[in-house]
Amino acid sequence: KWRQENLEYIELINKIPGPPTDFLILLSSKNNLKKSKVYEFLQVWLGTGLLTSKGAKWHYRRKLLTPAFHFGILQQFSKVMFDEADVLVSKLEKECHKAMTSIELFLGDFTLRTICETAMGTRLQKNDERSKEYITAIYKMGQVIVDRIKRPWLFIEFLYYFSELRRQENKLIQILHSFTIDVIEKRKLDFNKDVYIQPKGSKSESKEPKKRLALLDLLLNFKNQGADIGDEGIREEVDTFTFEGHETTSTSIQFALLLLANNPNIQEKVAEEIHSLVGNSNRQFTYSDIQEMRYLEMTIKESLRLFPGVPIIARMLTSDLMTASKYFIPKDTVVHVQIYALHRNPIIYPDPEKFDPERFSPENSRGRHPFAYIPFSAGPRNCIGQRFAMLELKIAIASILRNFRVLPVDTPSDLKLMMHLVLKNSKPLSVQFRKRIYPQL
Ligand code: HEM
Numbered sequence: 001k002w003r004q005e006n007l008e009y010i011e012l013i014n015k016i017p018g019p020p021t022d023f024l025i026l027l028s029s030k031n032n033l034k035k036s037k038v039y040e041f042l043q044v045w046l047g048t049g050l051l052t053s054k055g056a057k058w059h060y061r062r063k064l065l066t067p068a069f070h071f072g073i074l075q076q077f078s079k080v081m082f083d084e085a086d087v088l089v090s091k092l093e094k095e096c097h098k099a100m101t102s103i104e105l106f107l108g109d110f111t112l113r114t115i116c117e118t119a120m121g122t123r124l125q126k127n128d129e130r131s132k133e134y135i136t137a138i139y140k141m142g143q144v145i146v147d148r149i150k151r152p153w154l155f156i157e158f159l160y161y162f163s164e165l166r167r168q169e170n171k172l173i174q175i176l177h178s179f180t181i182d183v184i185e186k187r188k189l190d191f192n193k194d195v196y197i198q199p200k201g202s203k204s205e206s207k208e209p210k211k212r213l214a215l216l217d218l219l220l221n222f223k224n225q226g227a228d229i230g231d232e233g234i235r236e237e238v239d240t241f242t243f244e245g246h247e248t249t250s251t252s253i254q255f256a257l258l259l260l261a262n263n264p265n266i267q268e269k270v271a272e273e274i275h276s277l278v279g280n281s282n283r284q285f286t287y288s289d290i291q292e293m294r295y296l297e298m299t300i301k302e303s304l305r306l307f308p309g310v311p312i313i314a315r316m317l318t319s320d321l322m323t324a325s326k327y328f329i330p331k332d333t334v335v336h337v338q339i340y341a342l343h344r345n346p347i348i349y350p351d352p353e354k355f356d357p358e359r360f361s362p363e364n365s366r367g368r369h370p371f372a373y374i375p376f377s378a379g380p381r382n383c384i385g386q387r388f389a390m391l392e393l394k395i396a397i398a399s400i401l402r403n404f405r406v407l408p409v410d411t412p413s414d415l416k417l418m419m420h421l422v423l424k425n426s427k428p429l430s431v432q433f434r435k436r437i438y439p440q441l
Contacts, residue, residue, distance in 0.1 A: 120215075249396075
């Protein structure tokens, strides 16, 4: 009961927070970049990669890794996303006659496969034992971390050391680390050969590399060029991207589908936008098609307002802080930034429960405080993968709506939100899929 009241249900902490300027003062502060204690629970897996590091190490890595999310690189990653979206669509075809489809596993599989291929260059194979073991370990590891967060007595290292949870963690860490280390070793060998050489006779002989570019290649490249990052550092970052880059995107796509299923007019408007770009053809989307999908982007932004995949973040203050609303918060205080509550502030978002993508039209966005909408956090420690995430969300949702009509099963009023590692419903979300038939042009 204590756990439910204190940690699980968002409703209980859905109080109106301070003004966006309070968030600005905290999140844009150059001093208060340190994360809270719970982030340390991730370190056994992620080491001190970008998400969990602090001080000079964080500064150095952030600067080093920022070019890895340049739009030219994202364009290359989009190819992986298009192919994985095709795999997702072909799986969903088989769901079209069903009265309901639980979408968690479909989207979890899509985002995990996408991040493994873009981060490590590894295509997870359904029938490969090693891939299966790795996928299972990722899911179980998420549960172990959540179970620890929910048991405050296990915050004490001594008690945790002798717990069953730690024994489980040890086994999982072995699987997770050995998988990433093997991938890095193999990639290092490939990297020294001909990663960017075109395959003879390939359709796109001009630019297509033999192996698709992965974030790992960029890290190896940085290392070869003399950056201060060793194999262990590369593993930390690859694991960090894999961790940060799959559940966040999966849960965000699921909530967006729930909202679209329950708002057919908005769904049809998105489908029309897609149709206006690709007509009745069955060609794959291009990167520029995706850039053109402005209404879809507004829809996703509104969905992330209502259901920010990361609803709360925390900082440990390393210096005293005076907020804009004149609260004095002393050094060493843990401050929770309640993104979920901020996004439902009726002063900023009138009728806040209403799903209304028009809030994000260029006219309506004008003048809104930049810290009033922060699904990817804000300031120097914001999400480095936000453009990657938006691209992936757009590709997944556009691919689904191009092929299917999505009908409601769960409704927003049925939801019982939980804080897992990301925002989740207390039970997996379901919708119905029906084949979308476009009129002949
Ligand atoms: C819809 C999907 C996503 C959401 C809602 C999201 C949200 C966030 C938020 C709120 C933070 C700040 C965390 C904090 O201050 O504790 C963050 C940090 C981070 N995110 Fe994301 N994220 C998403 C997708 C991704 C993806 C796809 C990647 C990588 C490919 C990624 C990589 C990271 C990293 C490395 C950090 C730490 C950055 C730093 O501290 O410098 N995220 N994300």
